[in-house]
Amino acid sequence: MLGIPFALMASVGWGISAILVRLGLRNMSVVRGTLISLVTSLMFTAAVTLIIDAAAFSRLSPAIVAWFALAGIINFALGRQFNYQAINRIGAARASPVFSxxxxxxxxxxxxxxxxxxxxxxxxxxxxxxxxxxxxxxxx
Amino acid sequence: MDKHLSIGYIFAIAAALAYAINSIVIKKGLSSFGSPLAGATIAMSFGLMALSILSVRASELRAPNSKRGALFLGIAGISAAIGVSANYIALSLAPVVVIAPITSMTPMITILGAHLFLRGTERITSRLVVGSALVVLGVIIITLGRHML
Known part of the structure; x- marks a missing residue:
């Protein structure tokens, strides 16, 4: 099953991210920290998309963009910020199972x-x- | 419970709720568009725009800043993006009943990471480990129950 190593990579990637967020937020505001992490996330994901599936962008319609825009506001502007607020207050180990x-x-x-x-x-x-x-x- | 901790748990539950709502919204977007990675790129762009508006508040401009903190958070962003990309690739290669139980293990990896790298900051108790294991087990059972039965 070729999908299993990628699933493990996803799990480890998210786990490491939570630890780094806890370390990074010691001297950084949550909103600014979320902003920095979102910039690097976007750069990485955009690069991967351009390598694997660049043609996908030509198939976009205004309705599809609107759904993804809404998802972005819910998941990244709100969800990630709440995530980092929680990690900053209760710690990565206690916040992670609640996110799950x-x-x-x-x-x-x-x-x-x-x-x-x-x-x-x-x-x-x-x-x-x-x-x-x-x-x-x-x-x- | 201490007020600081209570607010922290409320934020954690709010994040979980946001992720649940997002899973429904993203399904709508993907129903007529087959590229989750391109979708994630667009979603992140709009999320970044919305968050940028929040970050220009005066209180944020005065907030503490450090190069070390920025470095950790920059790598955290890449690490999270690796998680998102790898999850989408995994789901394109194998069914959700195989992939979701593995990706559900994230809390256990975070606890292991906290034990190794956050020793002075976070206390890992047996109650926390058992509770997290039950959450992971429950999420796996829910996923299997929704997709297999």
Whole structure:
């Protein structure tokens, strides 16, 4: 499975990033720190896209750009800034498992907005996430 | 719980909620456009523009700055982008039920990194490790439950 090494690379990349954010924010405001990290993220991602899939930009329409613009504001201007605020206050080790609970919110949104139903497995997973979250937030 | 910590957890939950909303919005964008990497590039450009507006506030201009901090955050940005790019490439090569359980391991890698590099700053307790492991396990079960059943 060729995808597995890339999945491991993704996981390690995100993990290392959280540690570096904690170290970097010791003498830096969160908004400025988020801005710096977003500049380098954009440069790297744009370079990878131009190497792998430059032709994709020619297929863009105004509607597609609008969806990605909204995603960018939610994920990077807000999500990443909240992420860094959390790391700065509670630390990378405690913040990281809380960020990982996003699938739980995705399910709640899918139930509320899309009328999706959940099965026993999803309910068990949600229970495990909630118990884990309780242990993380009450650890000293 | 200490107010500083409580606000920190509220920010962490707000980030998780933002990522969940983003996963729905990004699906809309990708439904008629097949390049997640190009999508991420455009999303980051707009995110950067929005954040730049926030950063010109007077309080931000007076905020502390350091070359060392900027270096760490610059590398953190590249490291996060490697994560995003590698995740999209992984998902293009293997099904989500194979990839998501691996990428869900991120909290355990962060805890290991904190144990190795943030010894004086962060305390790693057995309660934190068990709690994080349960979160990871739960996320894996949710992913499998949503995509396999």
């Amino acid at each position: 609970t996003s699938p739980l919110f995705a399910i709640a949104l899918a139930i509320i907005l899309l009328g999706e139903t959940i099965n026993v497995m999803v309910a068990l997973g949600a229970l495990s996430v909630l118990v884990g979250l309780w242990l993380v937030t009450t650890s000293r």
